[in-house]
Amino acid sequence: MSIASIITIVISAILTDNIVLSKTLGICPLLGTSKKTDSAVGMGLAVTFVITVSSVVCYGLFKLLDFWNITYLQTIVFILVIASLVQLLDIVLKRFSPTLYNSLGIYLALITTNCTVLGSANMVIDYGYNLLETFVFGFFTGIGFTMVLILMSGIREKLNRTHIPKPFAGFPIALIIAGILAMAFGGFTGFAF
Amino acid sequence: MTDSVSHKSTESELEARKIMRDTVKELRNSEKPLSGKKSTMNNTLKCVLVLALIAIVCVSLLAVANKFLKVEITLDKATSALINKIAPTGADDDTAFNNKYIEIVDLSKGGYAVTDLDAYNKTYGTSTQKVRALYTSKNANTGKVTLVVEAEGKGHVDAIVLLIAYDEENKISGVAVKSQSESYWDKLEGRQDVFDAFIGMSGNVTHLQIATSTGATNSLRGMADAASIANGFIARARGEAANKPVEETDEAKLSQLRKVSDANKFTRYTVGAAAVANAFVGDNGDVIVEARGDGGSYGKVTLMVRTESGKVVKVARVPGTDSFEPIGSHDSSVFRNDDTLNEIFAGKTLQELAGLPANGLAGTTGVTESGSGLIAAVKNALEYAASFEAETKGE
Amino acid sequence: MDMKKFKETALGGVLNNPVFVLVLGMCPTIGMSTNVTNALGLGLATAFVLVFSNVFISLLRRVIPDKVRLPSYIIIIATFVTLVKMFLEKFLPSLNVAIGRFIPLIVVNCIILGRAEAFASKNSVGYAALDGLSMGLGFTCSLVILGGVRMLLIMAGFEVFKTAAGGFITLGLLMALFNYLLGIYRNSRKAKLLLNGGDAL
Numbered sequence: 001m002s003i004a005s006i007i008t009i010v011i012s013a014i015l016t017d018n019i020v021l022s023k024t025l026g027i028c029p030l031l032g033t034s035k036k037t038d039s040a041v042g043m044g045l046a047v048t049f050v051i052t053v054s055s056v057v058c059y060g061l062f063k064l065l066d067f068w069n070i071t072y073l074q075t076i077v078f079i080l081v082i083a084s085l086v087q088l089l090d091i092v093l094k095r096f097s098p099t100l101y102n103s104l105g106i107y108l109a110l111i112t113t114n115c116t117v118l119g120s121a122n123m124v125i126d127y128g129y130n131l132l133e134t135f136v137f138g139f140f141t142g143i144g145f146t147m148v149l150i151l152m153s154g155i156r157e158k159l160n161r162t163h164i165p166k167p168f169a170g171f172p173i174a175l176i177i178a179g180i181l182a183m184a185f186g187g188f189t190g191f192a193f
Numbered sequence: 194m195t196d197s198v199s200h201k202s203t204e205s206e207l208e209a210r211k212i213m214r215d216t217v218k219e220l221r222n223s224e225k226p227l228s229g230k231k232s233t234m235n236n237t238l239k240c241v242l243v244l245a246l247i248a249i250v251c252v253s254l255l256a257v258a259n260k261f262l263k264v265e266i267t268l269d270k271a272t273s274a275l276i277n278k279i280a281p282t283g284a285d286d287d288t289a290f291n292n293k294y295i296e297i298v299d300l301s302k303g304g305y306a307v308t309d310l311d312a313y314n315k316t317y318g319t320s321t322q323k324v325r326a327l328y329t330s331k332n333a334n335t336g337k338v339t340l341v342v343e344a345e346g347k348g349h350v351d352a353i354v355l356l357i358a359y360d361e362e363n364k365i366s367g368v369a370v371k372s373q374s375e376s377y378w379d380k381l382e383g384r385q386d387v388f389d390a391f392i393g394m395s396g397n398v399t400h401l402q403i404a405t406s407t408g409a410t411n412s413l414r415g416m417a418d419a420a421s422i423a424n425g426f427i428a429r430a431r432g433e434a435a436n437k438p439v440e441e442t443d444e445a446k447l448s449q450l451r452k453v454s455d456a457n458k459f460t461r462y463t464v465g466a467a468a469v470a471n472a473f474v475g476d477n478g479d480v481i482v483e484a485r486g487d488g489g490s491y492g493k494v495t496l497m498v499r500t501e502s503g504k505v506v507k508v509a510r511v512p513g514t515d516s517f518e519p520i521g522s523h524d525s526s527v528f529r530n531d532d533t534l535n536e537i538f539a540g541k542t543l544q545e546l547a548g549l550p551a552n553g554l555a556g557t558t559g560v561t562e563s564g565s566g567l568i569a570a571v572k573n574a575l576e577y578a579a580s581f582e583a584e585t586k587g588e
Numbered sequence: 589m590d591m592k593k594f595k596e597t598a599l600g601g602v603l604n605n606p607v608f609v610l611v612l613g614m615c616p617t618i619g620m621s622t623n624v625t626n627a628l629g630l631g632l633a634t635a636f637v638l639v640f641s642n643v644f645i646s647l648l649r650r651v652i653p654d655k656v657r658l659p660s661y662i663i664i665i666a667t668f669v670t671l672v673k674m675f676l677e678k679f680l681p682s683l684n685v686a687i688g689r690f691i692p693l694i695v696v697n698c699i700i701l702g703r704a705e706a707f708a709s710k711n712s713v714g715y716a717a718l719d720g721l722s723m724g725l726g727f728t729c730s731l732v733i734l735g736g737v738r739m740l741l742i743m744a745g746f747e748v749f750k751t752a753a754g755g756f757i758t759l760g761l762l763m764a765l766f767n768y769l770l771g772i773y774r775n776s777r778k779a780k781l782l783l784n785g786g787d788a789l
Binding site for chain 1: 611612613614615618619658659662663666667669670673674689692693695696697698701748751752753754755756757759760761763764765767768771
């Protein structure tokens with residue numbers, strides 16, 4: 001693959017077509033785990049790992065489904081792959097790296113129902129990427145997700161110390177912040193090809 | 194208020210966590226069934242059985258549903274109106290639709306050399322580049338029938354579906370967009386020159402032949418891909434592939450052919466695949482293959498390759514078909530010189546091709562895409578030539 | 589029939605509204621609410637999956653061993669999602685172009701697995717169907733309200749509401765409004781209770 005097309009994927013996955021702010025996926029974890037920077041980092045890393053691995057695995061499986069002409073099983077197969085992967089990871093981490101498990105463990109469990117994972121597995125198929133592009137896309141989609149989570153958590157930690165009108169406290173203000181962030185990210189569209 | 198909201202979030206979070214933790218625990222337990230008692234084993238067996246049964250029932254349900262709900266493209270009013278624009282029936286849109294001047298072709302009923310579109314796409318298309326349907330448009334005044342192909346290629350976001358009308362010589366006579374969901378489509382909106390550029394094209398098309406610097410290059414690529422597969426399809430469907438060789442009369446094609454062969458006249462065998470558009474035989478027996486190679490987004494190129502007994506004799510680039518744009522310091526325009534290409538490829542066999550460094554052709558570096566595109570094109574040509582020669586000799 | 593339970597289940601979609609109260613299923617809510625048609629389409633698709641997966645999970649609740657219940661639920665839900673996808677592709681191709689991308693993601697919509705786990709696996713078929721219908725329609729209504737508000741704002745010339753940013757902000761404002769109204773309602777009830785309590789004394 002040429003450097004140029006890889007760079008295009010990287011930039012669009014992180015900035016111009018950010019999975020949260022432009023494609024509006026992964027909003028539940030955005031609202032749920034962006035109260036503190038620590039948990040944002042933990043969730044982000046766990047998601048990055050799972051997105052990368054599951055995109056690559058789902059890519060391979062889709063080739064098989066396509067070969068057997070049973071692409072209508074895509075949704076079932078993908079979600080099962082993701083669910084098993086998350087649990088496998090959970091077990092492996094718990095056994096071999098308790099420290100990492102303690103920092104990621106709780107977030108891992110929430111990932112199966114995180115739509116960024118299934119979303120990016122589907123996107124890889126829709127976009128017709130090859131294996132390397134799939135890997136790069138998966139990894140940097142995760143990085144883009146992590147970045148937004150960390151940005152949000154920084155702002156929300158500051159907000160804790162300010163006075164917020166009662167009806168806006170909690171989710172509403174978080175959504176409005178996300179909206180403003182999305183507007184800022186909209187500025188990156190100028191870089192698109 | 195704050196309390197109630199955050200309380201609810203943690204409740205749903207906790208619930209999800211609990212669900213997942215339980216599952217993990219269960220998965221753990223089910224991992225070591227053999228060490229347990231007999232009842233545990235029975236339990237595990239039951240679990241596996243029930244799960245397998247549910248999976249089987251669900252999958253077969255979907256298989257049946259797929260049979261009945263499989264998308265068949267039918268002619269709707271909007272499509273009919275679009276076709277009426279690019280292949281005029283001489284009547285207004287409503288009349289054309291109601292009087293069936295425009296119809297969809299059921300390929301399985303025969304009449305065309307291609308009878309199964311799915312099989313066709315499996316052989317000649319890719320998962321993102323395929324032919325969707327064939328229509329006929331009959332002119333109410335002259336009785337002339339125009340063929341219209343519906344084909345899709347992948348743009349920046351999703352599939353772009355084009356309707357493409359053809360004249361008797363299998364050249365494009367009109368293009369309309371049936372559907373697209375591109376984010377930068379506004380840059381192409383109203384660009385009639387883009388659609389006019391298609392007129393008269395045949396064989397493989399690249400985005401550079403349509404337009405440059407529109408700001409929507411990926412959309413153009415999708416349209417070029419759709420047109421390429423449609424061009425190949427129309428030739429095959431009309432039965433001109435392989436079994437109906439014709440003399441090449443197109444001056445542009447002839448001038449390209451003369452770059453690699455000294456023959457006076459050429460017979461064209463239309464192949465129509467994405468990798469190989471045509472094969473030609475000169476009146477002196479020269480075999481020339483018009484092949485395309487794809488080296489990612491930046492390495493698409495079409496070459497005329499003259500071959501003899503498994504070896505490349507001469508190569509020429511078909512102008513305007515490459516995507517060798519200089520990107521930063523990576524300049525691949527060196528490949529636009531046919532002498533350079535001949536230095537690299539002349540005399541090479543398939544085995545020798547495999548040894549060529551994609552990133553170091555003609556001393557270039559950083560243009561891996563273009564290099565692998567070129568190598569792929571020559572490889573496609575040699576592979577096709579081998580089977581082509583075997584076929585023609587067998588006859 | 590237990591009237592109280594019936595009423596509780598039927599009103600679940602309002603009192604436990606998935607979007608405004610439980611804050612579940614946010615992604616399609618924001619992504620697909622640029623206009624009322626898309627919102628209605630995705631809402632009804634979700635409602636369909638919710639009703640049928642609830643019914644089948646409730647029917648099978650004694651058959652499915654506890655250990656494999658989550659994978660089983662996921663398979664059942666994914667099956668209905670795929671059916672909806674096939675149906676849209678076949679009969680509503682133009683809607684499919686608009687919302688098709690979000691259809692497979694219904695599988696990971698927390699509402700569905702949440703209701704399967706919390707309600708359908710513990711209740712009889714009738715209640716499970718009612719719960720699915722109520723929750724599904726509750727979700728659809730929230731989506732349509734959001735879609736309507738955004739559509740009006742876009743028509744009024746605020747182009748930004750077409751984008752994701754507009755979706756976030758509209759939902760944030762609507763949620764604040766919902767909280768505000770809920771606050772007034774609760775306060776009035778509190779006052780009433782106090783008053784009644786006073787009477788009793």
